Amino acid sequence: MQNDEGQSGLSIHNIVYCSRAVHQMDKETLEKIISTAKYHNPRFGITGLLVFGSGIFFQWLEGPRDNVTSLFKIISADPRHSNVVLLTDEDEFRERLFPNWDMELVAAEDISVVLEDAMHTVSDPKQKKTLFNMVQELNKSELGKHEKGH
Numbered sequence: 001m002q003n004d005e006g007q008s009g010l011s012i013h014n015i016v017y018c019s020r021a022v023h024q025m026d027k028e029t030l031e032k033i034i035s036t037a038k039y040h041n042p043r044f045g046i047t048g049l050l051v052f053g054s055g056i057f058f059q060w061l062e063g064p065r066d067n068v069t070s071l072f073k074i075i076s077a078d079p080r081h082s083n084v085v086l087l088t089d090e091d092e093f094r095e096r097l098f099p100n101w102d103m104e105l106v107a108a109e110d111i112s113v114v115l116e117d118a119m120h121t122v123s124d125p126k127q128k129k130t131l132f133n134m135v136q137e138l139n140k141s142e143l144g145k146h147e148k149g150h
């Protein structure tokens with residue numbers, strides 16, 4: 001029953017991590033990463049989002065456990081970033097948070113809007129809690145220290 005997780009659609013594996021870009025990230029490099037992700041991720045049932053700001057990546061991957069774990073191994077070894085810090089690595093019995101995003105690039109300024117939007121949309125308390133935790137994690141990382149002009 002529970003080992004059918006991928007097919008049943010009840011359990012979803014989540015990996016959330018932060019990392020530091022090795023070089024200055026230009027638009028082209030970011031677009032290349034996203035287009036690779038948009039090509040591969042749907043084939044593995046993976047959705048999520050990638051946030052970039054202040055030289056820091058923050059990525060949310062959700063999908064079948066084995067696929068998410070394998071992809072994370074590949075991503076971790078990518079020389080375009082380093083200091084990969086795993087924040088979440090767990091199965092949850094809930095719907096996907098980002099079902100329509102093969103991999104969406106979100107600017108750091110927009111992430112709180114995206115998360116707050118999602119928090120209002122979801123009705124599942126577990127999803128709400130996950131989003132809340134994500135905001136907390138973001139606030140702890142450098143992304144949360146985005147200048148607001150004062």
Ligand SMILES: Cc1cc2nc3c(=O)[nH]c(=O)nc-3n(C[C@H](O)[C@H](O)[C@H](O)COP(=O)(O)O)c2cc1C
Pocket residue numbers: 033036037038040041050057059071074075076078080081103
């Ligand atoms: C921050 C970051 C996030 C990435 N996210 C993904 C992803 O979601 N999916 C993916 O397939 N590749 C992602 N990549 C790229 C992979 O590390 C790897 O380069 C790619 O999967 C190799 O694909 P290829 O063999 O078709 O060139 C990411 C890379 C970085 C630096």
